[in-house]
Amino acid sequence: MAAILSIHELRKTYEGGFQALKGVSLDIEEGEILALLGPNGAGKTTLISTICGITNGTSGSVSVGGFDNVTHFRRARALIGLVPQEITLEPFTGVLDTVTFSRGLFGKPANPALVEEILRKLSLWEKRDSRIMDLSGGMKRRVLIAKALAHEPRILFLDEPTAGVDVELRKDMWEIVQELKADGVTIILTTHYIEEAEAIADRVGVIANGELLLVEEKDQLMARMGQKQLEVQLSAPVSAIPESLAQHSLQLVNDGKALLYSYDTRAERTGITTLLNDVAQAGLVLADVQTRESSLEDIFVGLVSGEKLRTESVSGDAA
Amino acid sequence: MNWTAVATIYRAEMARFWRTFLQSFISPVLSTSLYFVVFGSAIGSRIQEVDGVEYGAFIVPGLVMLSVITQSISNASFGIFFPKFIGNIYEILSAPINFLEVVAGFVGAAATKSLFIGTVILCTASLFVDLAVQHPLAMVAFLVLTCLSFSLMGFIIGIWARNFEQLQLVPLLVVTPLVFLGGSFYSISMLPPFWQTITHFNPVVYLVSGFRWAFFGQADVPVLLSLCAIGGFTLACMGVIWWIFKTGWRIRA
Numbered sequence: 001m002a003a004i005l006s007i008h009e010l011r012k013t014y015e016g017g018f019q020a021l022k023g024v025s026l027d028i029e030e031g032e033i034l035a036l037l038g039p040n041g042a043g044k045t046t047l048i049s050t051i052c053g054i055t056n057g058t059s060g061s062v063s064v065g066g067f068d069n070v071t072h073f074r075r076a077r078a079l080i081g082l083v084p085q086e087i088t089l090e091p092f093t094g095v096l097d098t099v100t101f102s103r104g105l106f107g108k109p110a111n112p113a114l115v116e117e118i119l120r121k122l123s124l125w126e127k128r129d130s131r132i133m134d135l136s137g138g139m140k141r142r143v144l145i146a147k148a149l150a151h152e153p154r155i156l157f158l159d160e161p162t163a164g165v166d167v168e169l170r171k172d173m174w175e176i177v178q179e180l181k182a183d184g185v186t187i188i189l190t191t192h193y194i195e196e197a198e199a200i201a202d203r204v205g206v207i208a209n210g211e212l213l214l215v216e217e218k219d220q221l222m223a224r225m226g227q228k229q230l231e232v233q234l235s236a237p238v239s240a241i242p243e244s245l246a247q248h249s250l251q252l253v254n255d256g257k258a259l260l261y262s263y264d265t266r267a268e269r270t271g272i273t274t275l276l277n278d279v280a281q282a283g284l285v286l287a288d289v290q291t292r293e294s295s296l297e298d299i300f301v302g303l304v305s306g307e308k309l310r311t312e313s314v315s316g317d318a319a
Numbered sequence: 320m321n322w323t324a325v326a327t328i329y330r331a332e333m334a335r336f337w338r339t340f341l342q343s344f345i346s347p348v349l350s351t352s353l354y355f356v357v358f359g360s361a362i363g364s365r366i367q368e369v370d371g372v373e374y375g376a377f378i379v380p381g382l383v384m385l386s387v388i389t390q391s392i393s394n395a396s397f398g399i400f401f402p403k404f405i406g407n408i409y410e411i412l413s414a415p416i417n418f419l420e421v422v423a424g425f426v427g428a429a430a431t432k433s434l435f436i437g438t439v440i441l442c443t444a445s446l447f448v449d450l451a452v453q454h455p456l457a458m459v460a461f462l463v464l465t466c467l468s469f470s471l472m473g474f475i476i477g478i479w480a481r482n483f484e485q486l487q488l489v490p491l492l493v494v495t496p497l498v499f500l501g502g503s504f505y506s507i508s509m510l511p512p513f514w515q516t517i518t519h520f521n522p523v524v525y526l527v528s529g530f531r532w533a534f535f536g537q538a539d540v541p542v543l544l545s546l547c548a549i550g551g552f553t554l555a556c557m558g559v560i561w562w563i564f565k566t567g568w569r570i571r572a
Binding site: 053054055056074076080082086088089092093097101102104105106109147 | 328338
């Protein structure tokens with residue numbers, strides 16, 4: 001598939017000298033859902049703002065559907081819809097009015113049928129005449145999405161769409177995102193909820209300190225970085241790991257009631273069969289066996305703390 | 320030009336005006352009436368005539384200018400400051416529109432509002448005094464140009480301001496004194512020679528003078544100079560706004 005969004009060596013340095021983006025390059029394919037994961041202040045919002053034209057980049061380029069976002073900003077921006085992180089809506093306007101406004105702002109002729117369809121899809125139609133100030137927080141978020149969709153964008157940016165949103169609404173949001181994907185919309189969402197990326201993304205990008213640490217298919221990332229753990233629960237606790245099991249590099253956990261074995265799912269042999277044989281030979285009786293897969297969260301924490309170590313050591317060297 | 324976008328911004332801005340229509344309408348009528356009571360009746364009865372024009376009528380162009388200038392600045396500055404303050408300016412910045420279209424929408428609406436208010440004041444004034452307009456076309460031209468140029472200035476102030484206090488600062492500290500000292504309520508020829516020279520550095524003098532000429536055929540400064548001054552001011556404001564959008568000063572930084 002072709003890249004609908006192409007970011008090349010994008011840098012942004014704020015006036016005070018703070019480098020929010022340090023040369024980010026990324027290609028996003030048409031129709032995919034990309035989740036950008038990163039801690040607060042990683043540069044996620046700056047990246048989105050620079051692509052959308054809300055802030056000027058310091059250097060580098062962004063091409064949207066083949067159009068440069070500066071020299072051909074009209075063509076480029078027409079393809080993009082943006083749902084900002086903060087609820088930024090004029091409190092005194094009506095729902096229908098503000099969504100209609102968004103469409104007009106993008107130069108599209110009025111299309112009441114389409115606006116109705118969008119509002120219905122987002123369960124906002126009943127509220128069309130309500131003023132923004134009278135809506136709940138969740139409804140306001142839906143209005144932001146409706147506004148972003150009003151001009152029929154091909155790419156939708158969702159900047160932390162579920163920050164501070166209750167579980168039910170979060171599930172609703174995920175459903176909406178899946179429906180949009182089914183309609184062929186490319187979706188880029190930022191989040192610091194790993195669960196969110198895991199649940200809906202096709203690819204995951206990890207951003208920290210203004211740098212894109214990696215971008216990978218979610219499943220591949222999980223497989224590559226994912227370690228599985230096997231917990232062997234014993235019917236009677238042991239005080240130490242038997243000599244004969246030393247080669248398996250086990251950990252004794254749960255007050256000696258369980259043995260923990262980490263293995264790589266990609267390896268040709270996981271070593272489980274040998275381990276279980278050796279456990280039996282050592283005279284230990286198994287009560288239960290459990291396996292656990294490391295989540296995206298573990299991977300993420302590993303990556304970001306690794307990055308922190310690296311930057312710290314670099315700045316240490318410089319000093 | 321993306322005219323749909325311009326019309327969309329314009330309509331949304333005007334919608335705010337209609338929401339507060341009563342306030343937009345009553346307040347200029349009331350303040351103009353008060354000016355007439357104080358300046359026209361109380362003081363005017365002692366001044367009688369200025370340059371052969373009855374004092375009550377003489378102050379009308381100045382009064383209109385005073386309101387139109389303050390209204391243009393406050394409407395336009397608030398119009399662009401509000402989305403900045405709320406944060407929904409993101410939508411305007413990420414839309415496929417250029418600075419001319421943004422300005423046309425916001426400034427066009429602000430200028431329309433102050434034009435409306437100027438007209439209301441003129442109508443109110445005509446209830447108090449006999450008004451004859453000698454050069455109607457020039458009168459309309461001066462009025463429209465003033466609405467436009469000061470709305471442009473208001474737009475700049477709205478982008479410059481970081482908070483509500485700053486939003487009030489320029490109108491309060493710069494514009495109001497300039498307007499009051501710009502010959503709204505007196506003829507410059509009434510001042511001592513030294514102050515007459517100083518007054519010529521006040522841009523509002525050229526506006527009031529030109530506008531008054533349209534009514535009574537008399538001016539403190541040549542009419543052509545007045546037109547050039549206001550034209551130059553409009554161009555200067557456009558230049559600043561072009562620079563703001565080019566560099567992203569205070570909006571895309």
